[in-house]
Amino acid sequence: MRPPLPLPPADTTGRVPGMLLIRTGDDDEVWEDVLSRMGELPGRCRPDGTGLDATDSASVADSTDRTDTIPRRLVIAHEPAWRGAEPDEIAAALAASGTWTPDLVLLTDDRTTVNAELRPLLAFGPLMDSEEEDDEAGHDDEEEREVAAFWITPRQAAMAYLVLHQPCTSFHLEQFAEDAPIEPEWEVEDGDEVTEDDLYEPAGAALETRDDPPLYTRPHRPLPLLGSSLDLLVRTDFGDDAAWAALIATVSAPFPGSEDGYGDAIEFVDDPAFEGATPEQVLAQTRNRGSEGIIADVVVLADAVTLREPGSRVLVMPMTDDIGLDFRVRADAVGSMLPNLGLSNMDLDDFRE
Incomplete structure (x- = not known):
């Protein structure tokens, strides 16, 4: 019989979003590789929620660090007693009353060991079903919810973690489950071995294979929150x-043939506290846009490339869909990109290409 999962008590004054990462394999090198790809994520804590787990050698941010200004929680379970655990078993353990329930559970798996390039993690979201869906299905709060499992890479999981406090989190997790289900991509005959070629590509494969993959690192100093009813363009270079x-002036310029522009709908953040901030650090400090629970599709950055190199190409950091898969666009395209994304007339791929 396995011991209880190392979860903190249930939240009493507003739920803290977060993830539970469980080591179920025996390979130390694979485990350390997964942790290094996820980065120094803020909000990592001991089971009692008081701070960093000092027994782990990974360099990560203490949940009591002042840079963690948006409450979030990352609990890491690496006790040998949970090696070899299956999703259904973990889901049953999470159903215990009186403990905090994560938004997403991540497990190392045999596939994590075999696929050294992507290190896919087996994931499921215990909170993905809404109360309305539970009522329609005849479930009550005491019954175990269905586990929707999918594959996700460590870096994509880290980027999703940074926006778990945003509205529509469950929608993004459901999209991962739709795009990268754990079932084989095609029917496997009885008795046949399931190989890597039979499985769906994990969510975040594009992030994991980039020459410059995203990685959250600790800011050298506390960063302020970024909250606004407008889209954000954040300055991170202060040399010019x-x-x-x-x-x-370029972003605010009127549209061709019109006296109107989009500049009045953008908040230009000119705060020296963000000097040298990485895209991931800016993403982590960004709250939802407006009081109606509306989330911006992206946060835009003016970094050294934007302000010091020809072309003035801003960096676009997605907060939805391919979270964290950044790209650049010309400054004169920002005024058309943001409203078109907000109205769903176009999607991120239209501008990424």
């Missing part, structure tokens, strides 16, 4: 004020 002023 004239270039910044020119960028604002």
